Amino acid sequence: MDCREAILSDEYIDFVWKMDVRPPEAEWLPYGYCGQYISPNISVYYVRREEVFGNRISLPVGDYGVTYCHTQMDTESLEATRILTIQNQPALQLKGSGVIIGFVDSGIALQNPVFRTSDGRTRLIGLWDQTDQSGTVPDGFLYGSGYGREEIDSWLREGREYLPGRDENGHGSKVAAIAAGSELTNENFLGAAPEADIAFVKLKEAKPFIRKLERIPQDSIAYEEADIMLGIRYLDLLAQREGKPLIICLALGSNSGGHTGETPLGLYLTYISRKSGRAVVAAAGNEGNRGHHFYGTVPSETGYMDVELRVGPGETGFQVNLWGNAPGLFVTEVIAPSGERISRITPQVLSRERYDFVFENTMLDVQYELSEVISGDERILLAFQNPTAGIWTIRIYSVGNLEKGFHMWLPVTGFISSETYFIRSDPDTTVTEPANAEGVLTFAGYDARTNSIWYDSGRGYTRTGKVVPDVAAPAMEVSTIDMRGRNSTLTGTSAAAALGAGACALLLEWGIVQQNAPAMDSVTIQRYLIRGASRSENYTYPNKTWGYGLLDLYGVFQAIRGI
Structure with a gap:
């Protein structure tokens, strides 16, 4: 398949990558990728996803990874x-x-x-x-x-x-x-x-x-x-x-x-x-005014804050992005409408975990970036698949006694149901x-x-x-x-x-x-x-x-x- 076909093919995944980053040759070159220059610091690569996901260690993650979608x-x-x-x-x-x-x-x-x-x-x-x-x-x-x-x-x-x-x-x-x-x-x-x-x-x-x-x-x-x-x-x-x-x-x-x-x-x-x-x-x-942003400061007395998220009926899936300002460090716990919970998910430098809820028929993928590649701030990505309708609680723990403020965003309107939103949302910091x-x-x-x-x-x-x-x-x-x-x-x-x-x-x-x-x-x-x-x-x-x-x-x- 030539590059023109690969770029359009769903069999190839698009990665945005820093021009000065060279992934290890042993893991990267066998994939036979196509690349396009954008600027002195950024290029986009098209890689056969079958081979990438066959070796998940080599899969690029983070903001210099899978291309974001806009509407x-x-x-x-x-x-x-x-x-x-x-x-x-x-x-x-x-x-x-x-x-x-x-x-x-x-x-x-x-x-x-x-x-x-x-x-x-x-x-x-x-x-x-x-x-x-x-x-x-x-x-x-x-x-x-x-x-x-x-x-x-x-x-x-x-x-x-x-x-x-x-x-x-x-x-x-x-x-x-x-x-x-x-x-x-x-x-x-x-x-x-x-x-x-x-x-x-x-x-x-x-x-x-x-x-x-x-x-x-x-x-x-x-x-x-x-x-x-x-x-x-x-x-x-x-x-x-x-x-x-x-x-x-x-x-x-x-x-x-x-x-x-x-x-x-x-x-x-x-x-x-x-x-x-x-x-x-x-x-x-x-x-x-869409209820897609939450801002909170973890109280020192309890050490955690509960973020209530209403999931509308028929929602098939969505992502929640949590960003904490450095040097703050945050840990999450997810509680389903039935009360079933995923206990504290300990952050690592870069990690992914998958969790299945027994009573909810919901799958949750969690990705941690302890130090996001551009800002150095912590990022936690929660990706829900087939979420049960109702009130979900995302409990945010603050580690240490420095920065305790954090932001969370749901996807933009058009990527998520109008019936899915944060119950105590914040209209500020909503410029896309x-x-x-x-x-x-x-x-x-x-x-x-x-x-x-x-x-x-x-x-x-x-x-x-x-x-x-x-x-x-x-x-x-x-x-x-x-x-x-x-x-x-x-x-x-x-x-x-x-x-x-x-x-x-x-x-x-x-x-x-x-x-x-x-x-x-x-x-x-x-x-x-x-x-x-x-x-x-x-x-x-x-x-x-x-x-x-x-x-x-x-x-x-x-x-x-x-x-």
Whole structure:
């Protein structure tokens, strides 16, 4: 089987691995793996899982191991953000000209007028369809098909019915339309950056075995972290060849990782964000009101804390991630609804154990990482299979008398039943990965009609206290165009991120294309955004809900002028 087939095959498992880590040759080389470079520190390998699981000692574990899965963050905004004011301001008239906005998502409706110029030509300068193996693989990659503007225009002139990049569920098209859609007078619609070039990566869906390994439903929308990172690399290389600045819009999220931004994807985005002419925009996620986060401090008097977890009927499986801040050390005990318990599970440097509940028909896999490879903090992964409905208790013991605070996360909405949640959940620290990463511009969501926070918007800060989100943008019923070309709306922080991406494109046009700030990068843009944000006298800033305030692009230019 060649690499193109292996990457797509469910018989091969995807591992994200540090470039400078070399597993022992005796255990690794016989597997016959394929590999793809991502950055100076990270690569992804595709290894035949039959042989890997036949020798479990050699199986990589931890965050530099099996690729995490992410899902989409969805469930009269140009005026609210004052983007329209900047588009029409006579001295500025910024509309994204000379800037690329890149998307990594479900697909894009190429035939849609919102992605075409007034004379019918495409506004896409590059498309990588990871699901399409019929065309030429993009340079530097091993799978999928890459297409340019001339090919797309040729298909549009022919009126071809089936086009590459086909949007499977409409999310990618809606997000791209909000950020960069052309003006459609008949639909009374205008995107935030209507003259920007568009680049798109249609992601392939997560493999069935990866879903099984991570207890994700087979019918859920799920994309692998490795494919997302490779998609971002494609966008970055495309921007280099075009010699244009690039905004990367990520309307995806995950509760995997320690919520510090130090996942492989988060570290890669930090690397990209520090390049001149690059900005990374991410949705804060829709987890604020879902009951998927717990924070606790183990009382010194008892030495333990009980975390009650309600499991809904019909739940087939899920994962619980516990993270403790160093130098804290925690031990778990799991008590089933019937009272049957798995006694204290002693942590080791790196270990896995499997437990079967006699009366519950439930299987529990426990993985300990005493010192997680990036942060050095303790991580405990509890993977439930066929959990009995009812109240489960996870008893957390603290060892020693130093750090006693810990966090726990359930999977994001879409990967778990709405009836499974922590009974005493905490809405804070619910910004999803990779929006916690350093250098990423993180957008919370609010309702522009009432100027109130959207109730599900992810809230900060990170587990280590970094301020996220940066600012808030409209997320409730934001106007867009669907994949059939009809007026529609999008609710969720995906919409907020799309508006933020469009606003950043206008800033890059002013800064780099017009040479007002030629070294502008993601961090520079963040400083501009927080200076110009609109703030209410009723709150102290920054805060966990709003960050530094509401996105106000006109306010940014007022701040630049010293007003």
